Amino acid sequence: VLIRVAYAGLNRADLFQVAGHYPAPKESQMVPGLEVSGTIEALGEGVTHLHVNQPVFALLTGGGYAEYCIAAAGVTAPVPDGYSLQEAAALPEALLTNWLALVHLGHVQPGQTVLITGGSSGIGTFAIPMLRELNARPIALAGSPEKQEICRTLGAEPVDYRSASLIEDIQQSAPQGVDLVLDMLGGPFIETAMQALRQGGKLISIAFLQGSRLDMNAGRLLMKNLHWMGMTLRSQPLEMKCRLLEDACARLWPALTAGRIRPVLDEVFPLEMAEKAHARMQQRLHIGKILLEVGP
Numbered sequence: 001v002l003i004r005v006a007y008a009g010l011n012r013a014d015l016f017q018v019a020g021h022y023p024a025p026k027e028s029q030m031v032p033g034l035e036v037s038g039t040i041e042a043l044g045e046g047v048t049h050l051h052v053n054q055p056v057f058a059l060l061t062g063g064g065y066a067e068y069c070i071a072a073a074g075v076t077a078p079v080p081d082g083y084s085l086q087e088a089a090a091l092p093e094a095l096l097t098n099w100l101a102l103v104h105l106g107h108v109q110p111g112q113t114v115l116i117t118g119g120s121s122g123i124g125t126f127a128i129p130m131l132r133e134l135n136a137r138p139i140a141l142a143g144s145p146e147k148q149e150i151c152r153t154l155g156a157e158p159v160d161y162r163s164a165s166l167i168e169d170i171q172q173s174a175p176q177g178v179d180l181v182l183d184m185l186g187g188p189f190i191e192t193a194m195q196a197l198r199q200g201g202k203l204i205s206i207a208f209l210q211g212s213r214l215d216m217n218a219g220r221l222l223m224k225n226l227h228w229m230g231m232t233l234r235s236q237p238l239e240m241k242c243r244l245l246e247d248a249c250a251r252l253w254p255a256l257t258a259g260r261i262r263p264v265l266d267e268v269f270p271l272e273m274a275e276k277a278h279a280r281m282q283q284r285l286h287i288g289k290i291l292l293e294v295g296p
């Protein structure tokens with residue numbers, strides 16, 4: 001599908017790629033940009049479920065910071081009713097990363113308690129309402145009162161991850177232990193996550209923002225029969241990404257179109273100011289998704 005890009009979503013992975021720490025996959029481009037919204041300009045042969053001029057959102061392996069991009073049809077979907085093109089650009093990474101982590105790998109069940117790190121991030125602000133929709137109970141870590149407040153507004157119990165009594169604070173919210181941790185911190189937090197989990201709980205690592213070299217007591221992994229998994233959406237085969245989009249949309253479309261799940265938008269920068277947008281993310285000034293505006 002050839003898409004005339006309206007907005008591109010910013011992801012922390014773009015910062016890593018620009019810094020040279022996260023090379024694009026071989027089949028992909030050097031140009032950053034993992035997700036876009038826009039209008040279909042042309043369709044490839046055999047694509048029948050989409051049409052020219054249709055407003056869509058799409059997951060990419062790169063190349064979204066551009067006027068035009070090509071996306072696989074199976075990871076392109078119509079903009080949900082009631083969504084703006086801005087909101088749609090914030091969907092692909094958050095929807096599919098959270099679906100892969102929480103549902104496909106985590107098998108989250110109604111009534112379960114889920115601890116999310118980075119509660120005010122693009123990923124976190126989507127995970128909270130998604131978990132509520134799945135009837136799970138989110139506890140979210142965030143680093144400032146303002147960021148904790150947004151987590152509370154979205155439906156999570158916020159916890160300050162900079163607190164000296166972090167584990168006690170989490171245990172106060174979940175005295176029986178949490179069922180699942182969705183973690184982007186890594187570093188010393190891994191030991192805290194293992195402490196917070198109940199017997200047989202699951203720890204899903206999606207990033208190691210506080211370090212991937214660990215000096216820890218891993219004994220709890222055995223004694224609590226924990227499951228520790230890692231994942232990256234970008235490295236999944238295309239067939240898997242298509243399946244994730246299909247499954248996530250089948251389950252969550254009513255919540256998306258009714259506005260029960262809606263991305264939290266931060267600032268929108270013109271494409272020419274991508275560097276400034278990256279700086280805002282680097283300095284962690286944002287809450288939710290930063291977008292780049294490409295065209296009308």
Ligand SMILES: NC(=O)c1ccc[n+]([C@@H]2O[C@H](COP(=O)([O-])OP(=O)(O)OC[C@H]3O[C@@H](n4cnc5c(N)ncnc54)[C@H](OP(=O)(O)O)[C@@H]3O)[C@@H](O)[C@H]2O)c1
Nearest residue numbers: 011012097118121122123142143184206207209231232233
């Ligand atoms: N594995 C995957 O497939 C996958 C897919 C998408 C995203 N991710 C990862 O998930 C994370 C969230 O993505 P995003 O695009 O939503 O990013 P983001 O909005 O920049 O979120 C980063 C979050 O991490 C927290 N944080 C804590 N310690 C940090 C540190 N030392 N450096 C930077 N941030 C720190 C920040 O919390 P405070 O601001 O409260 O401090 C912030 O909420 C990123 O690491 C991204 O690479 C992984």
